[in-house]
Each structure stands twice: as C-alpha cells, then as structure tokens.
Amino acid sequence: MSKAAKRTRRVWTKDDLRALKRHSKEGTKVARVSKELKRSVGALRAKAHELGVGLGPMQR
Template sequence: MAKKKKVVRRAWSKEDLRTLKTMAKAKAGVAKIAKSLKRTPGATSVMAAKHGISLSTT
C-alpha cells in the first residue's frame, strides 16, 4: 500500500496577505500567486475571497 502524503497546514502571515493583495492588484493569475506563496490555487482563492480580494485578470 502506498504511503499517504501528510497534509501540512500553514497559517497565513501578514506578509502572505500583503503579497496576495499586491499580486492581485497587478493582475497576476491565481496559479502564479499560489506558486509564489507556496500554496495551492484553491487555498489562495479561498483566502482572497475571505478578504474580499478580486483575483480577476481582466
């Protein structure tokens, strides 16, 4: 049986949120923002929605 990958949950720091806001304002895509924060695109989208940050690239 294959080993399961352990899920590591990291809290969002103020610096993470600042990066999210600045990159969203620059209209970077969700995947690019997620990669720079070392988080999944899903987690990035959820946190952006929670803080009222638009991730629209248009």
C-alpha cells in the same frame, strides 16, 4: 501503494496577505501566485474571498 503526502495547515502571515493583495491589484495569474506563496489555488481563492479581493487576471 505509496504513502499519501501529509498535509499541513500553514498560518497566513502578514507578508503572505500583503503579497496576495499586491498580486490581486496587479492581476497576476493564480497559478503563478500559488507557486510563489507555496499554497494551493483553492487556498488562495478561499483567502481572497475572505478578504474581499479579486484574484487572477479576470477578477470578479
């Protein structure tokens, strides 16, 4: 069996938050934002919800 990847919690920086808000306004796809910020889709959605911003082209 292979070892499971170790997960490390990364703190959200001001630059990360600015990028998330900018992508929210632009309606960028979540997968693209995930790759750019090197965070999971779930982490992005959770932070966007916490900030009260929509995420992705079909924002709620």
